[in-house]
Amino acid sequence: MSGRVIVLATLIAAGTAAAQTPQNQARPYTAPRTPDGQPDLQGIWTNVTITPLERPADLAGKAFFTPAEALQYEKDVVGRNNADRRDGGAQADLNRAYNDAWYDRGTKVVETLRTSLVIDPPDGRIPRKQQGAPGPTPGFGRPPEGPEDRSLPERCILWPTAGPPMMPSFYNNNYQIVQAPGYVVILVEMIHDARIIPIDARPHVNTGIRQWMGDPRGHWEGNTLVVETTNFNDKTRFQRAGANMHLVERFTRTAPDTLTYEFTVDDPSTFTRPWTAQIPMKRTEGPIIEYACNEGNYAMAGMLAGARADEKKAASK
Amino acid sequence: MCKSLTLLSTLSTAAAAFVCFSLLMIPHGAQAQTAPAKAVAKGPRMSDGKPNLNGVWQAITTANWDIQDHSAAPGPMWQLGAIGAIPAGQGIVEGNEIPYTPAGLAKKKQNKASWPAEDPEAKCYMPGIPRATYMPFPFQIIQSNKDILMAYEYASSNRLINMGKPVEAGSDTWMGTSNGHWEGDTLVVDVTGLNGLAWFDRAGNWGSDKLHVVERYNRTSNDVMNYEATIEDPSVFTKPWKINLPLYKRAEKNAQILEFKCVEFAEELLYGKYKKQPATK
Numbered sequence: 001m002s003g004r005v006i007v008l009a010t011l012i013a014a015g016t017a018a019a020q021t022p023q024n025q026a027r028p029y030t031a032p033r034t035p036d037g038q039p040d041l042q043g044i045w046t047n048v049t050i051t052p053l054e055r056p057a058d059l060a061g062k063a064f065f066t067p068a069e070a071l072q073y074e075k076d077v078v079g080r081n082n083a084d085r086r087d088g089g090a091q092a093d094l095n096r097a098y099n100d101a102w103y104d105r106g107t108k109v110v111e112t113l114r115t116s117l118v119i120d121p122p123d124g125r126i127p128r129k130q131q132g133a134p135g136p137t138p139g140f141g142r143p144p145e146g147p148e149d150r151s152l153p154e155r156c157i158l159w160p161t162a163g164p165p166m167m168p169s170f171y172n173n174n175y176q177i178v179q180a181p182g183y184v185v186i187l188v189e190m191i192h193d194a195r196i197i198p199i200d201a202r203p204h205v206n207t208g209i210r211q212w213m214g215d216p217r218g219h220w221e222g223n224t225l226v227v228e229t230t231n232f233n234d235k236t237r238f239q240r241a242g243a244n245m246h247l248v249e250r251f252t253r254t255a256p257d258t259l260t261y262e263f264t265v266d267d268p269s270t271f272t273r274p275w276t277a278q279i280p281m282k283r284t285e286g287p288i289i290e291y292a293c294n295e296g297n298y299a300m301a302g303m304l305a306g307a308r309a310d311e312k313k314a315a316s317k
Numbered sequence: 318m319c320k321s322l323t324l325l326s327t328l329s330t331a332a333a334a335f336v337c338f339s340l341l342m343i344p345h346g347a348q349a350q351t352a353p354a355k356a357v358a359k360g361p362r363m364s365d366g367k368p369n370l371n372g373v374w375q376a377i378t379t380a381n382w383d384i385q386d387h388s389a390a391p392g393p394m395w396q397l398g399a400i401g402a403i404p405a406g407q408g409i410v411e412g413n414e415i416p417y418t419p420a421g422l423a424k425k426k427q428n429k430a431s432w433p434a435e436d437p438e439a440k441c442y443m444p445g446i447p448r449a450t451y452m453p454f455p456f457q458i459i460q461s462n463k464d465i466l467m468a469y470e471y472a473s474s475n476r477l478i479n480m481g482k483p484v485e486a487g488s489d490t491w492m493g494t495s496n497g498h499w500e501g502d503t504l505v506v507d508v509t510g511l512n513g514l515a516w517f518d519r520a521g522n523w524g525s526d527k528l529h530v531v532e533r534y535n536r537t538s539n540d541v542m543n544y545e546a547t548i549e550d551p552s553v554f555t556k557p558w559k560i561n562l563p564l565y566k567r568a569e570k571n572a573q574i575l576e577f578k579c580v581e582f583a584e585e586l587l588y589g590k591y592k593k594q595p596a597t598k
Binding site: 155288 | 363364365369371437440441442443457459460461462463464466468472473474475477479484487488490491492514570571573574575576578580581583584587588591592593
C-alpha cells in the first residue's frame with residue numbers, strides 16, 4: 001500500500017475536487033501494447049480480498065477505512081475465518097472445519113481501503129427492489145430430493161461469483177487473460193470457463209439464444225476494455241436479477257501489477273437503479289490448474305444417497 | 318493414386334509421370350509424417366511471421382463415434398428412430414489398426430460394452446486430448462503473442478498451450494499439460510499429464526495416464542488445417558500410432574463458440590439412482 005494511494009483515497013472520501021488536480025495525481029499508468037495495438041492485459045490476475053461486496057451495517061456512512069482500521073478489520077476477519085476451536089460441540093466444530101487451510105479467501109482488504117466492493121450507490125449497498133439478501137434455491141433447506149434442490153455451484157453448473165461479473169469467492173479466485181487480434185479471452189479458474197469476448201463490433205447473438213454466462217461484446221475506450229454482456233438465461237439469477245440483466249464491465253490496467261475491474265449491473269425489474277462495484281485485481285503467479293468440478297463431484301452423489309438412507313431409516317422405524 | 322493425376326489436363330504427360338513417380342517413391346505412411354513439417358502454411362500470418370491459426374474450427378468426421386472404420390448401425394435408443402442411429406464412417410487412424418496390447422484391447426471392449434452410460438462424454442466430463450479435437454462441436458483457437466488457447470464448445474473445456482519454456486505436468490488432468498513450439502510452419506503440441514479417464518470415442522478406445530500425444534497443426538489453405546497426432550502409451554499400445562484428419566474453418570461471419578454447459582443434461586444419468594422416487598402404492 002503506497003502512501004499516495006492512501007492520500008488519494010482519503011481525498012476522494014472527503015469528496016474534494018483536489019484529487020482530480022494534476023499535482024495530486026501521478027501521471028496515469030499506460031499499459032504496454034500487444035503487437036496488434038491493444039492495451040496488453042495478458043497475465044494471471046486474482047480478485048481475492050476480504051472486503052465485502054456490500055458495506056456491513058456497522059460501517060454505515062463510512063466509505064473508507066483508515067489504514068489502522070483496515071489492519072484491525074483484517075485481523076478480525078482472518079481470525080474469524082481461521083476459527084479452529086474445539087469448544088462448541090461436534091456440530092459447531094464441523095461448521096467451523098472449513099478454515100483457511102481449505103479456503104483461499106485472502107487476508108487483505110482492497111488497496112483502495114474501501115469498506116465495500118459496491119462503490120455506487122454511495123451507501124455501498126445493492127439497491128434491491130426486494131429487501132434482504134437473495135434467497136436460497138427453492139428446496140435448499142430440505143434433504144435434497146434431486147440435484148435441483150442444491151445450488152448451482154454445488155451442481156458444478158455456475159458459480160455466482162465467478163461471473164460474469166467476477167467477484168471473489170472462497171477459492172479459485174484466479175483469472176488468466178489471453179489476447180489475440182479481435183479477441184480478449186478470460187480464462188476463469190472456477191469450473192474452467194473460457195469467456196471469449198469479440199472486440200470486432202459484431203452485434204450480440206439474437207435474443208432467442210440465452211446463456212448462463214450471457215453473450216459478451218467488447219470494445220476499447222482508450223486504455224479501458226469495456227465489455228457489455230446480455231442474453232443471460234432466467235436461471236443465472238445474479239443477485240436475483242432476471243434474464244434481461246445488462247452488465248457492463250470495465251478493465252483498466254492502472255499499475256503494472258493492478259488491473260482495475262469495475263462492473264455495473266442494470267435490471268429495472270430487480271434493482272431500483274444501476275449499481276457499480278470495483279475490485280482492483282492483482283497480478284499473481286501461475287499456472288492455473290484445471291478445476292474439474294463436475295468430474296469430481298462426489299459430494300452430490302453423497303448428499304443424495306445420504307438423504308435416501310435417512311428416509312429409509314425413518315421409514316423402517 | 319496416380320490415376321487421378323491424369324485428370325490434371327494442364328500437366329504435360331511427362332510432368333504427370335514425374336509427379337506420379339515421385340509420389341510412388343514415398344514409403345507408405347511417410348507422407349503424413351514428413352509433409353507437415355516441411356509444408357509452408359497457407360492463410361494469414363501473425364505479426365511475428367508465424368501462421369495465424371486464430372479462428373473457429375471444426376472437424377467434419379464421424380470419428381467421435383469410432384476413430385476406426387465403422388459401418389452404420391442402430392443407436393442405443395429405439396425411441397429416437399433414425400435420429401439416434403450411428404452413421405458409417407471412414408476412420409482417422411492411419412492404417413486403421415490400433416496396436417493394443419491384449420489387456421488394452423480387453424479394456425476397450427469393456428468400455429464399449431458399457432457405452433453409453435460409462436462414456437465420459439455422456440457424463441459431461443471434459444473430453445481430453447485428442448478427443449476434444451474431433452467432437453461434433455466447434456472450438457476456437459486464440460493465438461496470442463505469447464501462449465495459444467484452445468477453447469472447445471463441448472462442456473466449456475479448454476487448454477492453454479504453453480509456448481514458452483516447456484513445463485512439466487504439475488498434476489494429471491482431463492485436458493493434460495500442453496507445451497507447444499513451431500517446427501517451421503507447423504504448430505507442434507506435446508501433451509502429457511492426462512489422467513487416463515477420458516476415452517477417444519464412443520467405441521471405447523482409450524489411453525491410460527501414461528498417454529503421450531504429440532499433435533501437429535498445419536494450415537494447408539485458408540479454410541483447412543491438417544491435424545495429425547502421434548499417440549504413444551506403452552501400457553496400452555505395443556507401438557506408437559497416428560490419427561490424421563482435416564479441420565475446417567467455420568466460414569460464417571458470425572461464427573462463435575456458444576455455451577454447451579452440459580452438466581444439467583447429464584444429472585439424471587449421473588444421479589438418477591439417488592433421487593427421491595415418488596411413493597408407490
